[in-house]
Amino acid sequence: MEQFLDFFGKLPNIGKVGWIVVCMSIFWILEGMWPLAGFRYRKWQHAFPNLVLLTTTILINALFGVLTAGLFLWMDQHQFGLLYLVDFPWWMELIMALLLLDLLAQYLVHYLLHKVKFMWRFHMVHHSDTAVDVTTGTRHHPGDYMMREMFSLVAILVSGMPFAFYVFYRLTTILFTYFTHANLNIPGWLDKAISYIFISPHMHKFHHHFERPWTDTNFGNIFSIWDRLFGTFVYDDPRKIRYGLDVLQDSTSDQLGYQLKLPFDPTIKTDR
16 A cells, blocks of 8 residues: 555656656557558648647646645645545555546536536537547647546545545546547457446447437546446447537648637537
8 A cells, every 4th residue: 555655646747748658659559550440631630739739738737736736735634535534445445536536527527518518619629520549538628628627626625535546547547548539449349348347449439429419428438337327328339430520510620720719619509
């Protein structure tokens, strides 16, 4: 337990950025070797706006890191949060923390990003990608990501978890984000088996279908149990999927300036 807390609690920021680079690079290579969809695109040209948005995400994460650090200090001083009320083995408390974070900081906020109109307008940028691949995992409008970070703070406060648990969760989230967005053709039986507990690549691709109702399904990031529990789980043939959004022109997918202004464009209609 002490070694776990020491390693993740003291992991430097360069280590976290390095983890992003490693995960993205691995799935970038794998999706090139075994692609699910045969995109006819210039991969680096497609990646450019997504990588620019990754830099804004990293900056926002750094700013929220100050608030997060202050929150952990306050919780430690006041012994605040659910995990302070129990005395379970450390691995069990880690699983509880992961489940709670995945529920509040991933599933719940993702559900609201689809159901609340002003939130959806920011989240549309993520769904407007017409060639979903590993870099799509980092394609978040700054407004979208800030809302996600606020829900993370709430989840931290409710849980009362150690800081090391939160770092472990963030690293796990990064891994699943790139894994599930990668244009990776894994065997159907394996993908199906993964989806019973975790979010699988094929499962998440249905969430990126260009029209409802598939767009409003499979909201989880790590665990699929929340989608199964709340009736938002969908699984079908991934060959039926068409990426993008039915209210946007496909040609705008890689236009960074257009994507940044998208939430504020009154000419874009949405039924949310």
